[in-house]
Amino acid sequence: PPSLSLSPLRPPVPSRPRSSLSAGCRGGSFVFIMSRINLRIREQLFSSLLRQDLGFFQETKTGELNSRLNSDTKLMSSWLPLNANVLLRSLVKVVGLYSFMLSLSPRLTFLSLLEVPLMIAAEKVYNVRHQAVLLEIQDAVAKAGQVVREAVGGLQTVRSFGAEEHEVCRYKEALERCRQLWWRRDLERALYLLLRRMVHLGMQVLMLRCGLQQILAGDLTRGGLLSFLLFQEDVGHYVHTLVYMYGDMLSNVGAAEKVFCYLDRQPNLPPPGTLAPPTLQGRVEFQDVSFAYPSRPDQPVLKGLTFTLHPGQMTALVGPNGSGKTTVAALLQNLYQPTGGKLLLDGEPISKYEHGYLHRQVALVGQEPVLFSGSVRDNITYGLKSCSDEKVMAAAQAAKADEFIKEMEHGLYTDVGEKGNQLAVGQKQRLAIARALVRDPRVLILDEATSALDVQCEQALQDWQSRGDRTVLVIAHRLQTIQSADQILVLRQGELLEHDQLMAGQDLYSRLVQQQQQLQD
Structure with a gap:
């Protein structure tokens, strides 16, 4: 029978428990x-x-x-x-x-x-x-x-x-x-x-x-x-x-x-820096800096900028949209590298500073602050390894954010929702300012950071700025902010306007510089 002929030909079947x-x-x-x-x-x-x-x-x-x-x-x-x-x-x-x-x-x-x-x-x-x-x-x-x-x-x-x-x-x-x-x-x-x-x-x-x-x-x-x-x-x-x-x-x-x-893929960035001095004055120098974005190398955004930001002074950077103001802030944070010229911080190229150290010393508050899901405290201390609640509340108080934080159910530990959608625009901006201030930076960049704040909060922030010896760069359009600056720089199509051009100009920014010059005289 077929079964007899098949039996010796089939391979041996292992025991089921061992096989399983x-x-x-x-x-x-x-x-x-x-x-x-x-x-x-x-x-x-x-x-x-x-x-x-x-x-x-x-x-x-x-x-x-x-x-x-x-x-x-x-x-x-x-x-x-x-x-x-x-x-x-x-x-x-x-x-x-x-x-x-x-x-x-x-x-x-x-x-x-x-x-x-x-x-x-x-x-x-x-x-x-x-x-x-x-x-x-x-x-x-x-x-x-x-x-x-x-x-x-x-x-x-x-x-x-x-x-x-x-x-x-x-x-x-x-x-x-x-x-x-x-x-x-x-x-x-x-x-x-x-x-x-x-x-x-x-x-x-x-x-x-x-x-x-x-x-x-x-x-x-x-x-x-x-x-x-x-x-x-x-x-x-x-x-x-x-x-x-x-x-x-x-x-x-x-x-x-x-x-x-x-x-x-290797990022198109210079080798990581190692400089981390114990003290930093915060003197920023743009020496004939030019820049074009990698996606548009034939369209320069900045053309030979030369100016200095001094410690203890507030500099207002103004100009029409598309003139390169935000690009200046990006270069100052080492997000991009200049295609020409030098950008120095305390006499050293900014790319030579250690990444974490640099971003503790140079802080930005943007016009549209980005918050992350988590508590209020998590967003203020974002990127910091350790920070006490007292220091967090001090920064919140300086940014006039302590008022609405205290009214929250869980205070600093209240969840702000995805992208901070549980907060108003002004509250988001105050938290972003507190996130910058808690680092006690030597260079503070405010890119339209007070656009959603009331006059009282903006005045308190300016008072806090004037008490320190830090370098402050303000990118703004509000007359009150610009007029309180120690120096005003006017950008137009990626170039700084010279003194003679400003004194002869008829646009809003030129008139502001003329008024400041008259007050100084």
Whole structure:
């Protein structure tokens, strides 16, 4: 009977408890490795992104970075351990089954091997197209995510302009592009599976015909043929798995390539500085400084600026929109490097100072302060390793933020919500000022930082500035702020106006300089 001929030919079956224990240990080990790899890749990628220059973020969309950080790192980390698990298991079984098949019929064994190159060739052609579609899908999904983040993040603007339907249409178009790519991916997959099954069926028919000839010739028994076909069915499954692993590896190459591209990218920044003197006067010198953004190198924003910011004085930097005022503040924070000239802090290039030290000594309060989810205290002490509550409250009092902090239910430990959405605009600005003051910086930059403050709060801030010997740079348009400055610098199209030009000018800033000159005389 066929059962008698099959029994001595089947490989020995291991005991079920031992097999289950081994499979569980193997699978658990690979899952543990996968989680560790995923955590490590995400951590390294996030760390690499935070160290990139600002020009990189101007050229790369946030949605694309988020897709690389979430989707692509997951593909990378899951492929290696899971596929290695399946690959090793399938490889061992393929070798074992082929040894049994070879003992039954070498001729049929070599004939069954003809299916392998056909499968590899079909898989290779399919993988080239599949990988290209996957890359397009990644970009399309990232674009759809970018639309969602822009619409939700700027919901107030969307509502103000009644653009809800416009955003819905944008998202619908992005999803339609994703749907078309998904449909194309699934269609090509279905055609590939159909071709593979037709080849497999053809090989089965060919082997049956060859096996029948061997039975008639007396080289093979019926039971041997049946055993061979059963073994061949199993080995075909594992060979398909091996080929699929190869294709899956190629499909993940695109994701891994982009992640490793970001990991290996070197920021366009000078070597990190090491200067951290115990005392700093805060004297800032711009010596013939020119600058153009990396994305627009042929359009200079600053052209040969030369001026000095003195300790104990407040300098007002004024000028029309687009004249380069905010760029001056960015250079002073070492966010960009001058394309020409020198920017010195206490006689040393600002890039030579240690990163953490520099940003404790040079603090900025922007026109639109950025707060993070967490408590009031977390936002004031942001970036500081340790800071007492007394020091935090002193900074809040100097910024006139202590009044509304005391009225909160949990005081300093009240949650401000995502991006500080639980606070009013003026309250956000006061917290941002307190965040700068708690560092006791030697150089303080106020970029329209008092635009949302009332007169009393602004006057208190100016009184605090006048009591110290720190260097203060104010970028403002309010007459009260400008008139109280020790010196006024006027920017126009990236250039400082000379004294003669200011005295002969008829614009608002020129008249302010003329009034200050008359008061000094």
